[in-house]
Amino acid sequence: MSPRPAPALPHGLTRELVAHALALAHGDALPANVARDVFRIGRHSLLDWFAVACAAWQEPPVQILLAEIQEEGATPCATLLDGSRGSAVQAALVNGTASHVLDFDDAHLQSRVHPSVPLWPAILAQAESGQRSGKCSGREALAAFAAGVEFQSRVASLMGEDHYRLGWHNTATLGALGATVAVAALLRLDTERTAHAVAVACTQAGGMRALFGTMGKPLHAGQAAAVGLRAARLAARGFTAVPDILEREQGFASLYAGKWEPDRVWHDASVPRVHGIVYKYHASCYGTQAPIEACLQLRQDHAFSSDEIRTVEITVEAQYLDVCCIANPSTPSEAKFSVAHMAALALLGRSTVDAGSFTTALDDPALAALRRRIVVRAEAAMPRANARAEVTLAHGGTYASHSDASRAKTDLARQEVRIASKARSLLTPVLGSDRAEALIGTVLACDALDDVTACFSPCLAPV
Incomplete structure (x- = not known):
């Protein structure tokens, strides 16, 4: 058993973190210019979420879940991305899983959470299914997203590196807590009731890094969305737990991490954590993004052919060796967690997005030969x-190149162009050009919508 860490966690920490996140959601904590950027980043993440989820809809994990919930049956009150309907929790589960299948969704490196995949499915399911009167506007949904990112990211700061090191998948565990707070914000729960909701989510939170490279990893995202949604909705009905789950003896922090870092929780407390969100432009684990970019830069700067390559050495952060270092991938999921595979694609000038790069390319002799030299x-x-x-x-x-994929973009206009282009490439094969453009336009202007669920419309029927 690990010794009790020091310093001790401050009494009231759960409530304090909840109150901080809810203040962000309810618009009282930000100057107008800061709120403008927070909403813009939220729109970028919502568009990115729609794109990666729609593009993955026919993948086996999604279809298996669909078959399961169809057999379960439920009151159809929330939309799934194929136009079918299910319960709110079912929609959060399936839409959330779909959005993480391609491993092409956004990331928040400071917290090691993929922020959108647990949050947006829960927010949209709640927005559509009710449990309060009136519609949910785009601005309310964007504010709830910011609150969810804020909470899960600051809890991540509390847990430090030890939580991830022990084998937990932060998107699964901390994402469930963020989804709880995001839905609680939509339900207008007060601090005390939201703190109880967080405890309900904590007692269900799980998800192991040992499942990376399998269907289990995207299921983590869907399950986090479903757990958070249900926890907040139960609290809204009067379900109680404890209001101090993070700091109490045998609570979340003491069970899920061997070391705590409470001094880091309020670092840059005035800067919303959504500013730390980064986006992928290669369809693989975020740990592979910098190696891909470094290899692309080498290919661009130096005129050598793959036949000339004797060896390739790629140097990464130590923890990535047990996250995305599958040397000889045999499935599409494993390929997305293989630095060697993704680097070989880049050095050979192959797409790091197309499905064939993760399926038929696995048996390509030239690609396999280069992988062995990496x-x-x-x-x-x-x-x-x-x-x-x-x-x-x-x-x-010998040629070398270094890449830094850790920094969120500050030029939000340029970021918007890149995300729209990525969305276009993913959505057009699924929806057709007209519907893809309609979805892009609707989401990028969603803060003006009276009902955020109007974002679903271009996905479901021709415009």
Whole structure:
């Protein structure tokens, strides 16, 4: 058993974190210019979420879940992305799982949480299914998203690196807590009732990194959305638990981490954590993004062919060795967690987005041969989401490139262009050009909507 860590957690921490997040949701905590950027980032994440979820709808994990909930039956009150309907919890589960299947969704490196996949499915299911009078506006939904990101990210700061090191998947565990607070914000729950809702979610939170590279990982996201949604809705009906679950003896922090870092919780308390969200432009684990970019830069800067490559050495943060370092992937899911596979795609000039790069490419002799010449090593000083790629050629020449994928973009206009382009490439094959453009336009202007669930319309029927 791990010794009790020090310093002790402050009494009232759960309530304090809840109150901070709810203040952000209810618009009392931000200057107008800060709120403008928070809403814009929220729109970017919502569009990114729709794109990656729609593109994955026919994938086996989604279809298996659909078959299961169809057999369960339920009151149809919330929309799934294929136009069918189910209960609010079913919609959160399936839509959430779909959005993490491609592993192409956004990330928050500071918390190690993929923020959108537990939050948006829960927010949209609640917005559509009610449990309060009136419609949910786009601004309310965006504010709830910011509150959810805030809560899950600051709890991540409390848990430090130890939570992830022990084998927990932060998107599953902390994402469930963020989804709880986001839905509680929509339900206008007060601090005390929301704190009880967080405890209800904590007692159900789970998800292990041992399942990375399998269907279990995207299920984590859907389950987190469903757990958070149900926890907040139960609290709204009067369900109680404890209001101090984070800090109490044998509570969440003491059970889910061996070390605590309470001093980090309020670091930059005036800066909303949504500013830390980063987006993927390669359809694989975020730990592979910097290696891909470094390899692409090498290919662009130096005129060598793949046949000339003798060895490739890729250096990453140490923890990525047991996150995304599958040397010889045999399934599409494993390929997304293989630095060697993704680096080989980049060096060969292959797409890092197309489905074929994760299916038929697995049996490509040229790709397999290059993968075998790639060595991935760790360096203690390498910052998170950074990588160095060094190529040694048969004639003895050596080229190196470094990439930093850790920094969120500050040019939100440029970011919007890139996310819209990514969404277009994913949505057009599924929806057609007209409906894809309608969805992009609707989501990027959703803060003006009286009813945020209007965002579903372009997904479901021709415009």
